[in-house]
Amino acid sequence: MYLRRKIDDFLIEWKKSKAHLPLIVKGPRQVGKTESILRFAEENYENVVRINFVEEPKFKAIIENGFKVSEITKIISRIEPKKRFVAGKTLLFFDELQEFPEIATSLKFFKMDGRFDVICSGSLLGIHYNRIESNSVGYKTDYEMSSLDFEEFLWARGYEGASAELFEHMLSLTPFQESEMSVYGGLFLDYCILGGMPAVVADYIAKGKFDGSLRRQRQLLADYEEDVRKYAESLDQTRILNVFRQIPVQLARDNKKFQISKVATGARFKDYRGCIEWLKDAGIVNQCHCLSFPELPLKGNFDENKYKLYFFDTGLLVAMLDDEAQDDLRANKNLGVYKGALYENIVSEALKKSGYDLYYYKREDSTLEEDFFVRTKKSLVPVEVKAATGNAKSLKTLIGSEKYPDISFGIKLCGGNIGFANHIFTFPYFCAYLLKKYLAQSPL
Numbered sequence: 001m002y003l004r005r006k007i008d009d010f011l012i013e014w015k016k017s018k019a020h021l022p023l024i025v026k027g028p029r030q031v032g033k034t035e036s037i038l039r040f041a042e043e044n045y046e047n048v049v050r051i052n053f054v055e056e057p058k059f060k061a062i063i064e065n066g067f068k069v070s071e072i073t074k075i076i077s078r079i080e081p082k083k084r085f086v087a088g089k090t091l092l093f094f095d096e097l098q099e100f101p102e103i104a105t106s107l108k109f110f111k112m113d114g115r116f117d118v119i120c121s122g123s124l125l126g127i128h129y130n131r132i133e134s135n136s137v138g139y140k141t142d143y144e145m146s147s148l149d150f151e152e153f154l155w156a157r158g159y160e161g162a163s164a165e166l167f168e169h170m171l172s173l174t175p176f177q178e179s180e181m182s183v184y185g186g187l188f189l190d191y192c193i194l195g196g197m198p199a200v201v202a203d204y205i206a207k208g209k210f211d212g213s214l215r216r217q218r219q220l221l222a223d224y225e226e227d228v229r230k231y232a233e234s235l236d237q238t239r240i241l242n243v244f245r246q247i248p249v250q251l252a253r254d255n256k257k258f259q260i261s262k263v264a265t266g267a268r269f270k271d272y273r274g275c276i277e278w279l280k281d282a283g284i285v286n287q288c289h290c291l292s293f294p295e296l297p298l299k300g301n302f303d304e305n306k307y308k309l310y311f312f313d314t315g316l317l318v319a320m321l322d323d324e325a326q327d328d329l330r331a332n333k334n335l336g337v338y339k340g341a342l343y344e345n346i347v348s349e350a351l352k353k354s355g356y357d358l359y360y361y362k363r364e365d366s367t368l369e370e371d372f373f374v375r376t377k378k379s380l381v382p383v384e385v386k387a388a389t390g391n392a393k394s395l396k397t398l399i400g401s402e403k404y405p406d407i408s409f410g411i412k413l414c415g416g417n418i419g420f421a422n423h424i425f426t427f428p429y430f431c432a433y434l435l436k437k438y439l440a441q442s443p444l
Contacts, residue, residue, distance in 0.1 A: 001202045002039055004155045005032060007145055011040040014141065015117070022107040022118040024097070027145035028283035028312060029123035029227065030220060032198040034095055036145075037119055045117070046089040049076065053099035060100050067106045069113040087115040097122030098231070108139040124231055124282045146283070147313045148196030149353040150188065150433045156201055157187060166431055170438050173425075175417040181428065185415070188430035192346055193329065195315015214326065217319035224284060224316075232278060239264075240275040247285065247309050248320045251341035257290070257362070258309045269305065276309070286310045286348055288358035294373060294398060296380050296406045298359055308360060310348040317345050340385075343429065344371060347385045347413055350432035368394050376439050380406040383435070386414040392424060399423050411435065 014020050025033050041048040051059045065071040073085045094103055097120045110118045154162045169176060194200050200216050228240050242263045250258055260272045279285045290306035311317040348358055362369040372383040384395045395410045409423040419426040
């Protein structure tokens with residue numbers, strides 16, 4: 001089963017552009033990169049040459065005579081004569097680029113030659129990206145792919161027009177009917193449990209039930225841990241895994257700031273800094289920085305030693321919970337002690353997949369704390385995530401105090417309906433993926 005993805009439209013537009021550059025699609029493992037590229041290739045090219053550097057390491061010899069296109073294509077056809085190169089009708093697909101980043105140097109020559117389109121793809125590319133960037137700067141286009149966002153999940157479930165409907169409710173501030181809240185709320189809970197990994201979602205849709213989803217998610221987690229052991233060459237692999245396994249534990253606490261001292265006995269920040277960077281570059285975690293002060297601009301206005309860590313896919317976070325929490329969540333829809341952690345993670349995921357960097361704020365000398373901040377052209381916008389439909393005290397303080405002149409309104413995400421009062425826009429969690437579009441189009 002192929003699941004429609006946003007990259008589908010991007011790839012078509014990329015090909016239509018007469019001056020398109022070689023493309024590098026990067027993202028975590030098993031988020032659907034190869035499947036989407038191959039489907040696009042088969043539908044749009046007469047001839048497709050795919051080289052997988054993990055499955056076929058023999059093709060690493062294709063640069064033995066340098067990076068000229070004629071030499072590379074000659075050696076490819078020598079190694080495997082069935083692979084053909086037809087000018088103007090061929091896509092060359094270099095898969096698992098992380099195994100052979102040196103091939104990125106050839107992208108300049110393929111662009112200058114102009115006879116063949118080239119797409120590269122791979123997992124963990126962030127770790128190798130300095131080498132890839134230096135070898136191909138100015139001669140490539142990048143596309144970042146992740147697991148399915150909620151809109152793609154809705155497509156997979158057959159709700160093709162849902163986003164337009166949800167967005168219209170947001171723009172007009174029209175509350176949803178009870179039946180709509182039930183339907184979209186139920187779909188969103190399914191998405192929280194399953195996450196957006198294509199294999200998990202496709203299996204769920206094919207079976208119509210959750211049978212096997214947890215087992216598949218935990219296998220994916222095991223695969224990620226295996227990647228740490230395979231690719232973390234110069235760092236302490238045990239430390240990276242310690243950080244990885246500590247994320248759900250620390251998110252479950254009231255103070256969700258990630259604390260290195262809690263990772264292991266005697267752990268020090270300087271020993272673990274590279275471990276967090278590794279996981280972030282691998283696309284496995286999203287880092288949310290603590291603002292020094294809630295004001296514009298956001299970039300550079302944060303304490304690099306204070307941050308939260310979230311999983312890039314909430315379904316994988318759910319899969320790391322203990323068995324008792326699993327049973328309670330799946331059987332009773334009770335999020336228990338992890339309620340705040342899961343809602344924050346799902347919102348962080350929605351914001352990140354929308355293109356936002358992640359920021360939060362905690363004032364040291366008071367209880368003032370805000371979960372996330374985004375911005376419009378003119379304003380800084382605090383975003384509060386409420387596990388219950390309670391009072392947004394910090395949000396009201398940020399909006400009402402003269403200390404924060406860049407803030408004139410805020411957004412609250414909760415389990416309740418759409419509303420507006422006291423300069424606070426309230427939306428259900430399932431609208432979080434539309435916030436960036438809403439802030440861009442609404443007259444705020």
